Amino acid sequence: SEGMVGDLTKCIRTDMDCADICTATASVLSRHTGYDANITRAILTACATACKACADECFSHADMHEHCRLCAEACRSCEQACNELLQALG
Structure with missing residues (x-):
């Protein structure tokens, strides 16, 4: 329902990729x-x-869109949580 959906295509794709992962x-x-x-680390x-990719992309639109x-x-x-768990695993 976003009015600027065409401008947010990369953002939406990145969001969906991130959600799946x-x-x-x-x-x-x-x-x-x-x-x-090894699988857990990967x-x-x-x-x-x-x-990180999703946060970077969404942040670039944060001033225009609260979501x-x-x-x-x-x-x-x-x-951050993933990186902390990776460090804890050694």
């Missing part, structure tokens, strides 16, 4: 059957990368 990451991390450290790295500002904040928080 975050969902997959949550699924992998929530398994109670143990984990493979998916956390991918999630942090997607969150972009909120998305950028949430993605920065998720990126």
Whole structure:
């Protein structure tokens, strides 16, 4: 329903990519059957990368769209959480 949807195509695609990667990451991390450290590191790295890209893109629209500002904040928080977990894993 966004009036400037054509101007936000990259932002929308980046949001959707990030959401898919975050969902997959949550699924992998929530398994109670143990984990493979290499896969966990790889998916956390991918999630942090997607969150950074999404936050950067959304931040570029944050002055015009409140939802972009909120998305950028949430993605920065998720990126930080992924990076902290990566550091904890060693």
